[in-house]
Amino acid sequence: MLEKDGLRVLSVYEGFFSGGARMLHSDAVIGLHRSGQRHSVLSIHGEVHREATRQRMEDDACYARLTAAGVPVTSLDRSPNLTPSQDLSRGPDFTAAELDATARLAAGADILLSLKEQPLGLLGQAVPAHRPVVVCLHRSDPENQGPALDDLLAAVADGRVAACVCCAESTRDAYRDAGVPAGLMRVIPNGVDLLRFRPDxxxxxxxxxxxxxxxxxxxxxxxxxxxxxxxxxxxxxxxxxxxxxxxxxxxxxxxxxxxxxxxxxxxxxxxxxxxxxxxxxxxxxxxxxxxxxxxxxxxxxxxxxxxxxxxxxxxxxxxxxxxxxxxxxxxxxxxxxxxxxxxxxxxxxxxxxxxxxxxxxxxxxxxxxxxxxxxxxSRTRMVASYATLLDAVHRDAAARVALH
Known part of the structure; x- marks a missing residue:
């Protein structure tokens, strides 16, 4: 029987900036943390410049909600000045200090959640291959994700990816066509807080x-x-x-x-x-x-x-x-x-x-x-589905360790 209090999960964000994927993922993390799992978050960037807007992590609504819920949030504090087409997780090589900080945080987690495929370049360098990674996919155009798609396919080929959460059927179909094995993908439809979002x-x-x-x-x-x-x-x-x-x-x-x-x-x-x-x-x-x-x-x-x-x-x-x-x-x-x-x-x-x-x-x-x-x-339905998947990934990883 898996003890929920023993399941430690680290989510890796490329950065905190306004967008549905970050709001959705943060909602899921908060719900899972309140259910008894122990969640934490690492952000690659401390601020980003996107959509003609400077967006600091500390000013972000998702950051505020995560920390208010008791979810620890840390950052590598990268501060790029990027054009919209550039990949936040690329650019200069990660420093030894950044890789060490990531490795230390990952060592304290049983499972890593990668918010979209962009953080996989960092995780591939900093995290041992046996640590299970669940990639959360939120788009239907993998061909427009630049080198991040290559990082995803490489991580799948290396056996690093234990599962991919797809927020939609169109996401699953598009990533399957891009080369991700269908057996790795699980569709968990988006859900929202029905107490907050209601006619009033x-x-x-x-x-x-x-x-x-x-x-x-x-x-x-x-x-x-x-x-x-x-x-x-x-x-x-x-x-x-x-x-x-x-x-x-x-x-x-x-x-x-x-x-x-x-x-x-x-x-x-x-x-x-x-x-x-x-x-x-x-x-x-x-x-x-x-x-x-x-x-x-x-x-x-x-x-x-x-x-x-x-x-x-x-x-x-x-x-x-x-x-x-x-x-x-x-x-x-x-x-x-x-x-x-x-x-x-x-x-x-x-x-x-x-x-x-x-x-x-x-x-x-x-x-x-x-x-x-x-x-x-319902967000409750969504969070329960995430919990079931993470429990299964953890059990499978523990079984593989026991066999070796």
């Missing part, structure tokens, strides 16, 4: 009042970092089409880089609204928010216009659980997530705008299906 008329009224949005005005929320895969220009072109037909509507843009300090975003807005600049006055650039449950509760629609890379987008799930109707392009697992709850659209501005209008009109009609789906998207 008080939150709805308060958030709308704080932004001076009339009670009956349609509200569309776009929660995404400013990255090419999110296809922000498409969203903005759809916003222009929608605001022309809906004179009371408001659009809320949340996420890293979604601020007036980002020249790239301002240029995108200027291009999309070139012939109707006054319409852009009904966009609210909110940046990174720590109260997304309030933002979603205030919305009628949660929208996603991504072109690639998505697997099981957390924004759609969180928004749905707060009563917002999801409208998304066909990427990753968006089709099964949205089915029966909202609308899938082609990557066309007019089609997206029309879907927003229909979603607002049918929000009351779709509310019961959103309510019925809540247990499917």
């Amino acid at each position: 008329p008080v939150r709805r009224a308060q958030l709308r009042a704080s932004l001076r949005i009339p009670a009956g005005a349609p509200v569309i929320v776009f929660a995404a970092r400013y990255a090419a895969m999110k296809n922000v220009p498409l969203f903005l072109r759809a916003a222009r089409a929608y605001l022309r037909r809906e004179p009371r509507a408001r659009l809320l843009l949340c996420g890293a880089g979604m601020t007036a300090d980002n020249p790239g975003l301002l240029a995108d807005i200027a291009a999309a609204f070139a012939d109707r600049p006054r319409l852009a006055g009904r966009l609210a650039l909110l940046g990174v928010r720590l109260d997304m449950e309030n933002v979603y509760a205030a919305a009628d629609v949660v929208s996603l216009t991504s072109a690639n890379g998505e697997a099981a987008p957390l924004c759609l799930i969180e928004g749905m659980m707060c009563g917002a109707v999801p409208v998304a392009t066909d990427v990753g697992d968006c089709v099964p997530i949205v089915a029966g709850h909202g609308f899938i659209t082609p990557p066309d501005p007019e089609s997206i705008a029309a879907a927003w209008s229909e979603a607002v009109a049918r929000r009351t009609e779709l509310a019961p299906s959103l309510t019925r789906s809540r247990e499917r998207f």
Whole structure:
């Protein structure tokens, strides 16, 4: 019988910055830690510069939640100044001190969790091959992960990878096609805190009042970092089409880089609204928010216009659980997530705008299906699945040690 108190798990992050994968993984770590396992976190970088935003570990919401839950968090304190296409785990070779610090932390863990494949370059240098590694995969485009995919395939070939957690069927299928053996992969769908993410008329009224949005005005929320895969220009072109037909509507843009300090975003807005600049006055650039449950509760629609890379987008799930109707392009697992709850659209501005209008009109009609789906998207279910997998990996590793 495995004693939960004996299971020690170290998660390795490339860095703390705004994004669904880090929020999801941190939620899982907190849930597992509270269930009796002993979790800790190592971050390769102490700060990152992404999406036109400097993001320090100590300022990050996930860091705050982990440490508040008693999960120790340490960092190698790398501080790169990178372009969005660069791999955070690459660049200068790891120093002897960094490798030694990683090795010491890993020696105190029974299992290592690699948040995405990027930390595997470090783990391959610092950690003995017999230490089981579980890789948590959160995208559906391994071909766009650069050398990190090579590190994953090398770690699989060396027998370092005990399992891969895939957050979506599309993730499993894509990584299988990229060469990861299907037998290593386990799909554990994303889940959220249903007590936090729920319809709430008080939150709805308060958030709308704080932004001076009339009670009956349609509200569309776009929660995404400013990255090419999110296809922000498409969203903005759809916003222009929608605001022309809906004179009371408001659009809320949340996420890293979604601020007036980002020249790239301002240029995108200027291009999309070139012939109707006054319409852009009904966009609210909110940046990174720590109260997304309030933002979603205030919305009628949660929208996603991504072109690639998505697997099981957390924004759609969180928004749905707060009563917002999801409208998304066909990427990753968006089709099964949205089915029966909202609308899938082609990557066309007019089609997206029309879907927003229909979603607002049918929000009351779709509310019961959103309510019925809540247990499917429960964080409790997700954490239990992670615990079962980690227990099995630990048992298998212990059995191999006993045989030798």
